Amino acid sequence: MGFEMCSNKNKLSFSILLGMITALLFTACDGGKSDYNPANEKVTGESIAELTLPPNVPAPIDPHRAATKLIVNMEVLEKEGKMTDGVTYTYWTFGGSVPGQFIRVREGDEVEFHLKNHPDNKFAHNIDLHAVTGQGGGAAASFTAPGHETVFSFKAINPGLYVYHCATAPVGMHIANGMYGLILVEPKGGLPKVDREYYVMQGDFYTAGRNGEAGHQPFDMDKALAENPDYVVFNGSVGAIAGDNALTAKVGETVRLYVGNGGPNLVSSFHVIGEIFDDVYIEGGDMKNHNVQTTLIPAGGAAIVDFKVDVPGTFILVDHSIFRAFNKGALGMLKVTGDENKTIFSGQMEDKVYMAEGGRSLTLPSAKGSTEQLAGSKAERIKMGENVYKNLCQACHQPDGKGMKGVFPPLAKSDYFANDPNKAISAIVHGLSGKITVNGEVFNSAMPAQSLSDEEVANVVTFLLNNFGNKGGEVSPDQVKKVRSSGTVDKGGH
Amino acid sequence: MIRLHYILISIFLLVGCSVLLSEPPSKIEWISIPSGEFYPFFADTVKPITIDGFFISSTQITNSQFLRFVKSNPKWRRSKIKTIFAESSYLHYWESDTTLGINAPPNAPVVAVSWFAASAYCTWVGGRLPDMSEWEYVASASKNKKNAYNDESFSSTLLRMYEKLPKIPLPNVGEKFKNYYGVYDMHGLVWEWTRDFNSVIVSTDSREKTNQDGKLFCAAGSIGNVDPSNYSAFVRYSMWSSLQAKFCLRNLGFRCVKDI
Numbered sequence: 001m002g003f004e005m006c007s008n009k010n011k012l013s014f015s016i017l018l019g020m021i022t023a024l025l026f027t028a029c030d031g032g033k034s035d036y037n038p039a040n041e042k043v044t045g046e047s048i049a050e051l052t053l054p055p056n057v058p059a060p061i062d063p064h065r066a067a068t069k070l071i072v073n074m075e076v077l078e079k080e081g082k083m084t085d086g087v088t089y090t091y092w093t094f095g096g097s098v099p100g101q102f103i104r105v106r107e108g109d110e111v112e113f114h115l116k117n118h119p120d121n122k123f124a125h126n127i128d129l130h131a132v133t134g135q136g137g138g139a140a141a142s143f144t145a146p147g148h149e150t151v152f153s154f155k156a157i158n159p160g161l162y163v164y165h166c167a168t169a170p171v172g173m174h175i176a177n178g179m180y181g182l183i184l185v186e187p188k189g190g191l192p193k194v195d196r197e198y199y200v201m202q203g204d205f206y207t208a209g210r211n212g213e214a215g216h217q218p219f220d221m222d223k224a225l226a227e228n229p230d231y232v233v234f235n236g237s238v239g240a241i242a243g244d245n246a247l248t249a250k251v252g253e254t255v256r257l258y259v260g261n262g263g264p265n266l267v268s269s270f271h272v273i274g275e276i277f278d279d280v281y282i283e284g285g286d287m288k289n290h291n292v293q294t295t296l297i298p299a300g301g302a303a304i305v306d307f308k309v310d311v312p313g314t315f316i317l318v319d320h321s322i323f324r325a326f327n328k329g330a331l332g333m334l335k336v337t338g339d340e341n342k343t344i345f346s347g348q349m350e351d352k353v354y355m356a357e358g359g360r361s362l363t364l365p366s367a368k369g370s371t372e373q374l375a376g377s378k379a380e381r382i383k384m385g386e387n388v389y390k391n392l393c394q395a396c397h398q399p400d401g402k403g404m405k406g407v408f409p410p411l412a413k414s415d416y417f418a419n420d421p422n423k424a425i426s427a428i429v430h431g432l433s434g435k436i437t438v439n440g441e442v443f444n445s446a447m448p449a450q451s452l453s454d455e456e457v458a459n460v461v462t463f464l465l466n467n468f469g470n471k472g473g474e475v476s477p478d479q480v481k482k483v484r485s486s487g488t489v490d491k492g493g494h
Numbered sequence: 495m496i497r498l499h500y501i502l503i504s505i506f507l508l509v510g511c512s513v514l515l516s517e518p519p520s521k522i523e524w525i526s527i528p529s530g531e532f533y534p535f536f537a538d539t540v541k542p543i544t545i546d547g548f549f550i551s552s553t554q555i556t557n558s559q560f561l562r563f564v565k566s567n568p569k570w571r572r573s574k575i576k577t578i579f580a581e582s583s584y585l586h587y588w589e590s591d592t593t594l595g596i597n598a599p600p601n602a603p604v605v606a607v608s609w610f611a612a613s614a615y616c617t618w619v620g621g622r623l624p625d626m627s628e629w630e631y632v633a634s635a636s637k638n639k640k641n642a643y644n645d646e647s648f649s650s651t652l653l654r655m656y657e658k659l660p661k662i663p664l665p666n667v668g669e670k671f672k673n674y675y676g677v678y679d680m681h682g683l684v685w686e687w688t689r690d691f692n693s694v695i696v697s698t699d700s701r702e703k704t705n706q707d708g709k710l711f712c713a714a715g716s717i718g719n720v721d722p723s724n725y726s727a728f729v730r731y732s733m734w735s736s737l738q739a740k741f742c743l744r745n746l747g748f749r750c751v752k753d754i
Contacts (some may be wrong), residue, residue: 120661122657123732143735168732208650218657
């Protein structure tokens, strides 16, 4: 009987122990996370939110900070600014900059949003923050006439990186003039720590004049409708984050870019030349991709990219729809300083001569359509020579024979071969490099030898002699043959 | 002899007093706008509406004209006006209740006046504020063409004028944009009050479809307006729908109309 009682007691304590273990297992599996709902988190305290001008962001939020009430004071300013050298544009801005000031809050925070429309502004404005769950993202509640201030409040119930923009009619024009920015809603506990954080936002601009046309440029409605921008830039103007305004980092640091795309129209293929994104928070949400070269950022969307910089250099930020980068301004810079790492990147190790088989360097393929038709007369020779010129020579020496200053010597009224057409023949069959003087101007370049037949050379030199203000004359295929075998007439280098 | 003098002096005084007590000549030049057909921007159908003929003031009402009004009507002076009729920025750029000062050139348009004050002035001169359709009807005229609203170049020109709207102290009226009717500055100087300014866009979010009013509601892509690419019209209509009757804005003035 004593034994039975003992075993019962043991069974009981065992069951309790089992129950406790099971309970623990359940809570461990749960992790406590699914209990957290930012929509229900109560806020404590109240303070003014720190806003920053691009390319800077406010400091990361203390991971232990409870949800709080933040007051955001955002002023709309219409102001004239520089798009690029010699070109000004009337920007409509949140907080005086394009993109507008960066807002940083935490999920669970309550934001009291004050939108102030400066009394000197001409237009009514409002704001739609993509972080807001509610009518119009706040647009209806924040519709503000000049000289007025509106207030509304929202709770940040989803973490992520969100665009905000003006939504007053005509919406496309308000956005096209620069009324966009980013608001970061940090998850509870914050994002992984990095050494540097920067704020970059792409936008497309539509001006009456073409890219680079000087003066004050008004907004062009037709181009905006056709989605044909003149400028595609980071942070509101050409060179806003390049040259002296480049972003900076040191070798070994981790860099995070909060990248937005205000549009209004274009999608961005965001890439940093010479770097690979270690982490990409796709579309500014929770999902992370790794080892990404180029990430798509939708118009009205954003992404967060993290990468470690391992070697020094200037790393170019681009929209890889490449004509936008090199011809419309979608180009920024990240300058990284520090020690080299030759294993990761050596730089150029050597540059040596490469000789194709046959021993002749600097040759180009022969002119198109070289049927060996013989010229019957000087006039015919000139006509056939004209075809050679058009197909081969005019690309450099130009259709008017005037060449290009400092690069390609003129053939028009040329004193180079005026007294000795053999010099022209020699340049064509042997090539010509080194310093020469033509019509008083010094050229120091290299013309490749051309693979033309004797007939073709005779034709084109005769054409030259009788055009472009030159004195006239005729050259025969035999003459060409002679020059070919006797070598370069003018060795250059004078 | 003395009696004659007394009579003469009395007559003189009587005439003088009647001149002083009656409404001073307003010096408003009224331009006749003949009746006609017009396609308002917010039309439900593509049918035009008929606008009856009316007179419109050739320019916006100026600081000096409004000064005469407040001198005769003290309850519309800055220090005396009821807050229900105008917010605190009413005539803030004037030097005092009855003096203009350097920020208010006499011939510049009067601004920072509420809809109530503007309406009262127009009543005082025997008229009223224009309806939106009347205002737009006159505003659709370019320099040489009666109705230039369908001209893309006109809409672009207007957008560019809006980008350059001047700041206080404002330039004089009647010196810049003169349209086909001979009416000045319908564009390019200040925004203007209308009698029914808030009747069209009910929603303050320019993208949503309203339930109450099926007319204009949206930016490009809306189906309630005739021409979604007419950005200059959107800009004006947005401006009007952001206002409340007691607002006093630095770039908002008015002109008056008179029925025939």
